[in-house]
Amino acid sequence: MKREIIDASQLELVDQVVDIKRVTKVVKGGRNMRFTALVVVGDKNGHVGAGLGKAAEIPEAIRKGKEDAIKSMVNVKLDENNSITHDVTGKYTGASVLLKKSPEGTGIIAGGPARSVCEIAGIQNIRTKSLGSNNKQNVVLATIEALKQLRSPEDVAKLRGKSVEEILG
Incomplete structure (x- = not known):
């Protein structure tokens, strides 16, 4: 399947932090604290990506996660x-993650991580x-895979x- 390259510079991007984890590494001098941020980025109009950022401070981890998400839109x-x-x-x-087509007025019926991806992608009716696994990172990536x-x-x-009419019935 041919991959479409998306130019993120022309899109009005919105980002949402799905999860922030504090990671501790025990070293000789004590404990090193770092943060991992899972960020979903999209334009609410059919483009979405997820990224992971790791840094010593939370804002830096979010920035890195946002950059990573833009690359994988x-x-x-x-x-x-x-x-x-x-479906x-x-x-x-x-x-x-199972995604099901829904009629107008259904709204987004989804759990936390999958809901974030659907909202940022611009989907308004989905189940x-x-x-x-209910690991947030894996659920977000499974939703994007779907x-x-x-x-x-x-x-x-x-x-x-065939024609579109034959496919739709």
């Missing part, structure tokens, strides 16, 4: 009622279920050599 295919085009499951290590798998009806019709 993906394009999300949305339908006419701001939902996903079809999909994403897996990342021990976490699986999700987190299966397996969003990467989405295809528009036009793409599917072109692949199968």
Whole structure:
């Protein structure tokens, strides 16, 4: 599958910190405290990415996480009622996330990490279920993995050599 490169400089990006962890390393002189920030970045219009930043101070870790997230942004295919085009499951290590297409007025029915990704991506109607691991980092990355798998009806019709009407029924 061809990867689309997204130019983040033209997008109005919004970032959301999903998780901040304090990591301690025990050394000869005592304990070294550092912070890890999991950040989701997107434009609320079909682009989203997640990144991890590590630093001695929290603001620096968030900045690094934001930069990492911008590098890994993906394009999300949305339908006419701001939902996903079809049901999909994403897996990342021990976490699986099921994303289900929903009609207008459903809202975002999702747990914390998956909700952050869906909101930042601009999805307004979706149902999700987190299966397996509930590690925030893995759930966020599994959700993004699921969003990467989405295809528009036009793409599917072109692949199968049919019209969009035949695909949608």
